[in-house]
Amino acid sequence: MEHKTSFLGDYQESRTLAQQIAKNHIAPDAPERDLNHTFPSECIRILGETGFMGLIVSEDHGGFGAGRVGFTSVVEEISKACASTALVLVSHAIVTKAIELAADKTVAKRWLSDMVKGHSLGAFAVHEPDSGSNAGAITTRAVKDGDLYIVNGSKFFITSAGEADLYLVLVRTASEKSPQGMSTILIEKDNPGLAFGRLENKMGLTSTSSREMFFNDCRVPSKNLIGKESEGSQVIGQTVVGWGFFGAAAISAGIANLTKELSIKHAKERMIAGQPIGVHQAVQFMISDMILGYEASESLLMSCAAKADASPDTAAINGFKAKLFASEVAVDATHKAIQVLGGHGYCRDYVVERLFRDARGLMLHFKTSEWLRQDIAKAALGL
Numbered sequence: 001m002e003h004k005t006s007f008l009g010d011y012q013e014s015r016t017l018a019q020q021i022a023k024n025h026i027a028p029d030a031p032e033r034d035l036n037h038t039f040p041s042e043c044i045r046i047l048g049e050t051g052f053m054g055l056i057v058s059e060d061h062g063g064f065g066a067g068r069v070g071f072t073s074v075v076e077e078i079s080k081a082c083a084s085t086a087l088v089l090v091s092h093a094i095v096t097k098a099i100e101l102a103a104d105k106t107v108a109k110r111w112l113s114d115m116v117k118g119h120s121l122g123a124f125a126v127h128e129p130d131s132g133s134n135a136g137a138i139t140t141r142a143v144k145d146g147d148l149y150i151v152n153g154s155k156f157f158i159t160s161a162g163e164a165d166l167y168l169v170l171v172r173t174a175s176e177k178s179p180q181g182m183s184t185i186l187i188e189k190d191n192p193g194l195a196f197g198r199l200e201n202k203m204g205l206t207s208t209s210s211r212e213m214f215f216n217d218c219r220v221p222s223k224n225l226i227g228k229e230s231e232g233s234q235v236i237g238q239t240v241v242g243w244g245f246f247g248a249a250a251i252s253a254g255i256a257n258l259t260k261e262l263s264i265k266h267a268k269e270r271m272i273a274g275q276p277i278g279v280h281q282a283v284q285f286m287i288s289d290m291i292l293g294y295e296a297s298e299s300l301l302m303s304c305a306a307k308a309d310a311s312p313d314t315a316a317i318n319g320f321k322a323k324l325f326a327s328e329v330a331v332d333a334t335h336k337a338i339q340v341l342g343g344h345g346y347c348r349d350y351v352v353e354r355l356f357r358d359a360r361g362l363m364l365h366f367k368t369s370e371w372l373r374q375d376i377a378k379a380a381l382g383l
């Protein structure tokens, strides 16, 4: 398959390509993957062939070199077909960005070209059982020992864990319990001392494979450090926050878009006593909320992405706004869609049921809505 195109031209071209691939190759088996909790390996292979696994890697390194506007456009189209596949892609993109920004040259050479082609998959591991939403309180430790770091601790709910080949792991390298004492390091799947927990039986995003990760005297080459010691917060800021939040917002926007389309279709086709249910004002109100919700979240996302592309220093606050709004719109839209579809909407045979379960996870992942509301208000208040 030869689909590779460039973001140097109109990003709409790449969005259209993503739309075609999503419709033809990703959407058809999405219900089955959801039901069987099957990891979307075949979708990743196809996205690798198209170059989308290197979506935000620079063209110098064989990627598309997309900015956030291009990134979110493609992720939204893929999410419209399968939110789980889109989340696996976003997690992977975060790791490629970290490698490109600050990895040792030999490490970058070893991994980037394979990752761009989708031959190797990346995942990021920040969250821990005891620190929860507060990444600054992590306790997984990496202690320097000659040319190695010895890593001990655990991570929780990690997307693609056990499937990905390379993990961007946030660790504590200094004794003080502060964000300043944290670093990021790449750990390979087969690294001795790394083990994976059972597959989490999640409500939605079921084909993403979430697992716990355990580091038990895991000896990692020190050249795998991303950036310098104590730069972990900055690395996470430039990757998970700077790009991942836009990816999460785009996943939610894709869900809201499909939800709206399916609800309109159903309201036109479902006949009761000789009339389509769409003639009723109560149904029209729900559809109208879905249309406005989607359009508002898409506009906010694109405007926040464009602002962050123009001034990367504003990426965090723009990503927070886009993610908070889009994730809540998607939950509201999918909730209403089940109402529009009635009993059908509550059955696995209809896509909106999956969309509802998938949308709900995005209000938790990356940062919960509560933390985002606090962050946005604190930025405005100068706190």
Ligand SMILES: Cc1cc2nc3c(=O)[nH]c(=O)nc-3n(C[C@H](O)[C@H](O)[C@H](O)COP(=O)(O)OP(=O)(O)OC[C@H]3O[C@@H](n4cnc5c(N)ncnc54)[C@H](O)[C@@H]3O)c2cc1C
Residues within 6 Å of the ligand: 091, 123, 124, 125, 126, 127, 131, 132, 133, 134, 156, 157, 158, 159, 160, 205, 210, 361, 362, 364, 365, 366, 367, 368, 369, 370, 371
């Ligand atoms: C589908 C999915 C995929 C994920 N993938 C990854 C991944 O790939 N990598 C990764 O590192 N992590 C991943 N996570 C973890 C995710 O980042 C965390 O679930 C999230 O940060 C919330 O942490 P928690 O689940 O421990 O909730 P908790 O921290 O236990 O929070 C529970 C509740 O308390 C509230 N709360 C907690 N502290 C405060 C506070 N100070 N102020 C106000 N309210 C507060 C929260 O908002 C929430 O409502 C994933 C999670 C999900 C659901």
